[in-house]
């Protein structure tokens with residue numbers, strides 16, 4: 745059974761789906777704690793599922809290094825097998841990536857390396873492409889640049905808004921993440937082959 749710490753910044757709909765997934769007896773992972781870099785709305789899902797949470801506000805620290813050190817301390821208290829960035833909208837310092845790699849995953853709402861960064865859905869819509877996608881990657885020191893573990897295309901439909909497209913992408917992200925976690929637990933995906941730092 746894999747233990748997971750999930751980090752979020754926002755509404756946490758993907759966290760919610762993961763919490764529901766991990767409550768199935770045959771799913772080989774459990775969320776042991778949820779962390780956030782701000783007062784994120786999604787923390788309420790941790791509470792609703794009786795999962796402990798912690799907040800390490802970026803604004804309470806003089807810089808990224810100090811914030812990262814505090815975040816890492818919180819994460820390590822739980823000794824997780826895996827850390828999942830599920831909408832954490834903040835770049836982690838190299839010291840944190842180095843300490844957790846390759847056992848840290850990120851979900852991203854685009855078919856990487858297309859549309860990295862914080863506005864992937866908006867950027868895909870603005871570019872006029874016919875399809876975008878969703879990816880699950882191993883976190884490295886760059887912005888959404890780590891090895892891709894799973895990805896799938898999502899078509900852009902006539903009349904799509906950022907919200908409608910993002911919600912279809914999130915459904916794919918949730919499925920990909922669950923598959924990747926299962927594959928890691930079962931040993932068919934070996935993270936040691938994806939060391940990034």
Ligand code: GAR
Nearest residue numbers: 754755756757758831851852853861
């Ligand atoms: C998800 O689409 C996730 O991939 C994205 O934020 C969303 C979080 O949604 N992350 C990034 O864009 C990171 N670059 P949620 O808060 O509803 O789960």
